[in-house]
Amino acid sequence: MKNRGYEDSVHVYGRLWMFFALLMMLMIPASICLYYDAWPTFSSVFKGLMGVAPIFWTVAVIEVVTFTPMLGSGGAYLGFVTGNLTNLKVPCALYAMENAKVKQGSLEGEIISTIAIAVSSIVTTLIIALGILMLAPLTPVLQSDLLKPAFDNILPALFGGLAVVYVGKNWKIALTPLLFMITLFIMIPSLASSVSVLVSIGVVIAIGTARILYKKGKL
Known part of the structure; x- marks a missing residue:
């Protein structure tokens, strides 16, 4: 019963925060239009949406179906509001649950996932704020040829470390989708920009x- 009360409160506050986050996002372009008294026509908005909405809507549905069971309700609400799930929030949550030795889908796992995503969001915000303040003096250093290889390999290093842990634990299951994706990307390198869509295929x-x-009795 206590668990049920916790889950209900997560859904209530999660939906409220998502509603207000969406409202704030829409208020920015609406405020600009009000200030300059310049409103786009419906045809212009529709043409713009048709260029990007099908891709983003597809990815959004796939990420919700794929990531929500991993992150739990609280982590999913917080992660989808703050964004950058694939590159940051999901790895942080999975690594935190791995270190805490809790299972995905359990109440303990959901709490750890939510805390990990919350801390990740706070740290990200602080780093972005610091980066804005230090952008001008650090630009020559960050754009130097010496550091370029490091920045080009941040994501491979991050996901490579996670892959070693999870592939090592379930290599019989991981081997088939891993070989499939490696072969697919070698044959069609342009699919590298559609990783979010292909996540669901790997899951299936x-x-x-x-x-x-x-x-076959091999698990």
Whole structure:
């Protein structure tokens, strides 16, 4: 019963925060239009949406279906409001749950996931604020040829470290989607810009592989 009360409160506050976050996002362009008394026509808005909305809506649905079971309700609400799930929030949550030795989908896992995403959001905000203040003096250093290889390999290093842990624990399941994705990206390198869409395909392949191995008694 206590768990139920916690889950209900998470959904109530999560929906409220998502509503107000969406309202604030829409208020920025609305305020600009009001200030300059310049409103775009419906046809212009529709043309702009048709260029980007199908991609973003598809990715949004895929990320909700894929990441919510990993992060739990609280982590999902907080993660989707603050953004940057694939690159930052999901790795932070998974690593925190791994260190705390709690299972995804459990009450403990959800609490740890929410705390990890909250801390990640606060740290990200502080780093961005510091970066804005230090942008001018640090620009020559950050754009130097010496540091360029490091910045080009931040994401591979981050996900490589996570992959070693999870592939090592479930290599029988991970091997098939891993080989499939490696082959796919080698054959069609341009798909590197569609990683978010391909996450769901990898999940389906992993689930199918796990079921086949389970049926054969190899898990």
